[in-house]
Amino acid sequence: MAQVEHSSSGDGHAVVAEHVQRHTISLLVENKFGAFNRIAGLFAAKGYNIDSLSVGPTEEEDTSRMTIVTRGDDQVIEQIMKQLNKLIDTIKVVDLTFESFVERELVLIKVQSTPTSRPEIMQIAEIFRAKVVDISPKSLTLEATGGQQKVDAIIKMLKPFGLKEIARTGRVALKREFQGEV
Amino acid sequence: MSANKIAPSSKHSSRPMTGAEIFVRSLIAEGVEVIFGYPGGAIIGVYDALVDLSDIKHVLVRHEQGATHAAEGYAKATGKPGVVLVTSGPGATNTVTGIADAYMDSIPIVVFTGQVPLKLIGNDAFQEADIVGITRPITKHSYLVRDVRELAKTIKEAFYIATTGRPGPVLVDLPKDVMAQKTVFDYPETVKLRSYNPVVEGHLKQIKKAAELINSAKRPLLYVGGGVIQSNASDELRSLAEKIHCPVTTTLHGLGSFPENNPLALGMLGMHGTWYSNMAVEYCDVLIAVGARFDDRVTGKVEAFAAEAKKIHIDIDPSAISKNVQVDVPIVGDVKTVLKSLIDLVDPLETSDWLKTIQQWKKEHPLRYATGDAIRAQYVIQKLGELTGGDAIVVTDVGQHQMWTAQFFNWTHPRSHITSGGLGTMGFSLPAAMGASFGRTDMPVISVCGDGGFQMNSQEMATIVEYKLPMKIFIINNGFLGMVRQWQELFWRRRYSHVEISGPDFVKLADAYGCPGYRVEHSSEVEDVIRKALAYKEGPVLVEFVVAREDNVYPMIPAGQTVKEMIDTPAPVDHPSNGVKEESIMVLAKG
Incomplete structure (x- = not known):
């Protein structure tokens, strides 16, 4: 299976294994008791993979948007889409994978630091346009945003200093309206 | 009040x-x-x-x-x-x-x-x-x-x-x-759910594609399931089959959707389907699946199921399509609505060679069983089918008796066959037949259970008697959990592990609940007792048929295998374990 290219940076894509491809699925669901549980439960019950899942309210108070990054061959992805559509609380399901879309993830990284290593860490932060959000004599906490590759890269760069804790939001995504770089 | x-x-x-x-x-x-x-x-x-x-x-x-x-x-x-x-x-x-x-x-x-x-x-x-x-x-x-x-x-x-x-x-x-x-x-008059709008009308482009495929068929086969009954589409199914001269095979839940006395009927397909249905699946060139879901008990080895055929799949549930088997023309929609549009677009087909081939299979491999003095469950069911003329609601449990009932009753009406198919729930029949009795008084309701399944929900006898429901409760008693025993015999070197099951004296149990009961032990008595039970209208009646202990359901395609591995009914032999000598071969002539 061919890898799908995306023109813009920050659009995550990776071929995991032959025929198995990573898909970013955007879901609009009724913001109702148990709706999230039903979706998470569906993935568990059918044995579908979840690489990342994020959920939050949308511009309308009674709906939530979920972004699920999952993997599977074409047949599995087709079933995932159908099964998600089948849930009564699901309003809309879109597989963004073959569209142009923006994908972002936020990460908080608490890294060990000493007076000697601090400037180097801050330099890395600057390169990645990350912000320092907390500081202590022995640590720095950075906030970085970007596509999956960028987030992976900053974590990799900071690893040698000693990572204390990491929290990632999981990816959120929206379809692009303007076809091209912004 | x-x-x-x-x-x-x-x-x-x-x-x-x-x-x-x-x-x-x-x-x-x-x-x-x-x-x-x-x-x-x-x-x-x-x-x-x-x-x-x-x-x-x-x-x-x-x-x-x-x-x-x-x-x-x-x-x-x-x-x-x-x-x-x-x-x-x-x-x-x-x-x-x-x-x-x-x-x-x-x-x-x-x-x-x-x-x-x-x-x-x-x-x-x-x-x-x-x-x-x-x-x-x-x-x-x-x-x-x-x-x-x-x-x-x-x-x-x-x-x-x-x-x-x-x-x-x-x-x-x-x-x-x-x-x-x-x-x-x-109380609201209508329901409006923005997130739930089932598709009823099929996509016309897809229906046209299906019609083209059907019009090019030499050996078409209709494979129909419970969806036809759910959508009350038996008449449309019949019109389509008769217009294109297409044989019809049904799933367990499809039984009754197409009358089995019609020459185009092949009965049930799948693991315990008729020989000729499964052969028709193997050799058809266009398979028209209607309201069926390509369940593993139907397909066996999925890759080999109708491998040569182009496939059309009509179903109201989009997720049922291409779930187990990839199809060429999927149509999402209500079965009745889609069939109505499809009928007008298809041409009468010339299928006489195909039907002749099937007729030959029917002749060579009919549903059959050997009978003697010891009662065969198949015989009980065949007689029940004859004596009711098919005008009955038969509710089965799960196991051998369920398959024999599916094979030998000769189904002619939609909603006359009720069973637990997907989950295979033992204990289903007695309470489900009770529920059916509250809804339908136009036909006799008959619960057919094994001795194992009956004991799983026998407490409902009290409810049935309390309401004087005119139900017939037929217990096919072989003293075994018969289907598991059959598998142990065929696939586990006949090492029987906890499949022998005892029960109460069913006639006395019926009596204790205030229900008349009969025990039948000889083939010669079967017909008479069924007549008596059918004639009794004042309340429930229980009949225990003590049947041959170690009988098997055939034909059989072992789980996950193909038509090539299909086992037909073996030639009759003396069955010393039953202490009976087989006397004659009974054949169920369908169509």
Whole structure:
């Protein structure tokens, strides 16, 4: 299976294994008791993979948007889409994978630091346009945003200093309206 | 009856009333005729409201599992949704098997469960169970009602979701305090759900493609399932089959959708399907799947199933399409609606060579069994089919007797065959037949069970006798869990592990419940007793048929294998384990 290219940076894509491809699925669901549980439960019950899942309210108070990054061959992805559509609380399901879309993830990284290593860490932060959000004599906490590759890269760069804790939001995504770089 | 009773037809009232009263009035507005239920602490308020509003018949079952199966039987026999009302905790968890069964077999039932008061939810309160959580993977949808003002709308939605699209069970959890809150009653006329709009009309482009494919077929085959019955499309199916001269094979749930006395009928396909159905699947060039889901008991090894054929799949559930088998022309839509459009687009086909080939298979490999003095279950079923002329509702349990009934009854009417197919729930037949009896009085209702399955829900005998339901209860007693025994014989070197099962004296048991009972031990008595049982209309009657102990269901395609591995009925041999000498071969001539 061919890898799908995306023109813009920050659009995550990776071929995991032959025929198995990573898909970013955007879901609009009724913001109702148990709706999230039903979706998470569906993935568990059918044995579908979840690489990342994020959920939050949308511009309308009674709906939530979920972004699920999952993997599977074409047949599995087709079933995932159908099964998600089948849930009564699901309003809309879109597989963004073959569209142009923006994908972002936020990460908080608490890294060990000493007076000697601090400037180097801050330099890395600057390169990645990350912000320092907390500081202590022995640590720095950075906030970085970007596509999956960028987030992976900053974590990799900071690893040698000693990572204390990491929290990632999981990816959120929206379809692009303007076809091209912004 | 209470003095302040409001006309049941009223869907609105400005007088504030309790959730319990709103509940009952909503069911009346929904046209519910019968509830299968069992009271308890958390649901006591709702039961109190039933006292004043007695328009709906409430059937007190003897175990909540019986209630869900009864609701299923009612729904399958009538086409109307079945309704269950139980209390919280164990009352609710006892409904789980029936809900799972209804989910697998797409049966519209609505299950109302009591729940502890809202503020106690999550506290491990007495008789608390997270029934919405427990049943989430086995319901089409579920609700926890948190505000009495949501109640009427929720009930309306529950019935709508259960009965439309691909039908299924819906659960509504009713906290005790919510049902005591008061509000005005306003039952909605319509349901509008932006997130749920089942497709009814098939896509015309797809239907045209299907028609083109059919018009090019030399060896077409219709493979039809329960969807044809759910959508009341038997007439359309028949018109299509007869127009294109196409043989028809049915799944277990499709039995009755196409009359088996029609020359185009092939009976059931799959693991225990007829030899000729499975051969037709193997050799057809266009397979038209209608309201069926390519279940593993039908397909065997999926890659080899109708491998040579182009496939058309008509189903209302998009997720059923290309789930197990990739098809060439999928059509999402209501079976009846799609078939209607399709019939006009197809040409009469020349299939006489194909039909001749099938006729030859029928002649060479008919459904057959050997019979002697020892009773064969197949013989009982064949006689039952003959003596009722097919005008009966037969509700089977799970196992050998279920397959023999599917094979030998000779089905002619939709909704005359009810069984637990997907989940394969032993204990289904007796309560489901009871439910069917409450819905249908135009035909005799016959529960056919094994001695194992009967004992799984035999408590409902009390309910059946209490209501004097004119049911016939046929127990096929071989003293074995026969289907498991058959597998152990064929695939586990005949090492029998815990498949011998004893039971009570079934005739005495019937007597203890106040039901007439007969035991039949010789083939020569079978016909007479069936006649007697069918003639008895005053209440239930139980007949125990003591049958050959070690008989097998054939033909058989072993699980996950192909038509090439199909085992036909072996030549009759003396069966010393039965102590009988086989005398003659009985053949079921179909079509």
